[in-house]
Amino acid sequence: MGTPVTYNEDELVGLLKKQSREGFNYLYQQYSAVLYGVINKVVYDEHIAQDVLQEVFVKIWNNIDSYNPQKGRIYTWMLNIARNAAIDKLRSKGEIMKGKIHTGEDVVNNVSKGMKTEQMTDSIGLRKVVSGLRPEYESLIDMAYYKGYTMDEISKEMEIPLGTVKTRMRAAIQQLRGVFGK
C-alpha cells in the first residue's frame, strides 16, 4: 500500500537519466513494491517473480531514453514494462498449460475465497475498496491488464459482445477513478 506518488514526473525522469546510485535507490524505494505486486499478479512463483523484477529494473534503467512522455505517464510506462515482462515470462514458461490449468486454478481460488468469512476487513480499509470494485469489473481488469487478453479474447471468454467489453472497461476504470480520484 505505498504512499501516494508526489514526485514530479520530469524530475524523476531526469534522475533516472543521470544513472546514479541515488536515482536507483529512489526508484527502487518508490516503485519496487508496486512493480513487484504487478509481477506477482501475473506469475505465481516467487523466484521467477524476483527474476522478472530484476529484468524490469534493468529494462527501465537501460531504456529510460526511449520513454516518450507524449504517450503516457512515467509510472504507466514502468507498470507496462513490469506487466509485459511478467506476461512474456509466463508465456515462455507455460503456454501449453494455459487453457487447462487456468480453469482449475480459478476454481480453487474461488473456493478458498468463499471460505474466508470476511475478506473485506482490513484496518486501513483498502482491501474493502478493491473488493468494492464490482466483480465483473475486477475480472475484466485482471484479464486485460494482468493476463494480457485482447478485447477479442475477452469477448469470447466472457461471452459478451465486443462493444460491451469496451463499455465495461470504461465503467470499471470510471469506478476506480471514483474510488481513488482526487
Next chain:
Amino acid sequence: MDINEYIDSGVLEAFLLGALTREEEELVLLKLENHPELRVELQAMEDAMLSYAQTQSKVPPPALQDKIWATINTPSQNVHENADDVEVNEFETTRKSVVMPFKPEYRRPLISWKYAAMILALVGSVAVNIYLVNEGRKAAEDKLALSQKLDKLEANQKQLAGLLATYQKSTEMKADTGMQTIVMHTVLVGHPMAATIYWSKGSGEAYVAMEALPAPPKGMQYQLWAIQGGKPVDMGVLKNDMANTPQMQKVDKLVTSSEAFAISLEKEGGSPTPTAQNIYVLGKA
C-alpha cells in the same frame, strides 16, 4: 466522431489496459496528439490505475535491491535492449542505423563446386544441431513450467485439506456440550471484525480463531485477554499468520475463569496490559 463520444466509447480505457491491437493503438496515439483534452482524461485514468496497482503492492525481499543494483552496474548489462520488448508502443525508439565501414572488395577465384557443397553440408549440419539444442531447451523449460504449475496445484490442495480439517474440528468443538463458544465482536465502529473463542470451563482449555481480523501490520501482534474480576489477564500472543483465517490455535494458558474475552493489537511479543484504543474485539463469556 465527436470527442465526447470518443471518450464515452471506452477506447481510452482499452488502450490503458493494453487490450488494443497495435493498429488501434496507433490510432489512439494520433488522437491523443491532436486533442489535449484526451490526454487529461487519460492521465486521470492512469492515476486511478496506479492507485489500484498500489493496493496490490508487495514488498520484494530486502536483499534484492543490492543484487539488482549490482546487475545494473555491471557494464555488460548496460546494452540497450530491443525496444520491442520494452513497451508495446515504443517500437520506433532505439533502432539506430549502423554505419558499416566501406572496404574495397577483394575478389577471390571462384570456389570449386565440391568445396561449396562441403561447406553447405557443414553449415546445414550445424544449423540442424542448433535447432535440436534449442528444441531440447524449450522442452526442458516447458517441463519446468509444468512442474511448477503442478506444485502450485498441490499446494492449493494441501491448503484446502487443511481448511477442511479446521472446519471439521470447529464443528466437533461446537457439538461438544462442555465447550462454550464465545463470539467476540468488533468494538471499533465502522470496522466489521470478529473472532471466536472455544472454551472448556471444566478443563480450562481454550481455542481461538481470528476469522475476521485483518493481518496485523509489521512489528505488531494480536494478544488475547481474559477478563477476570474486571481486570484483563494476559492469555498470550496469537500467531500472525492465523489472522483472517478460520484456523484455530490453542490458547497458551489455561483459562480457569473469565467474564469476557478480548483481543487487542500490541507490539510484537505482547504487552503486560492491553492498549485501550487497540482493543479490537470483545465478547462476554
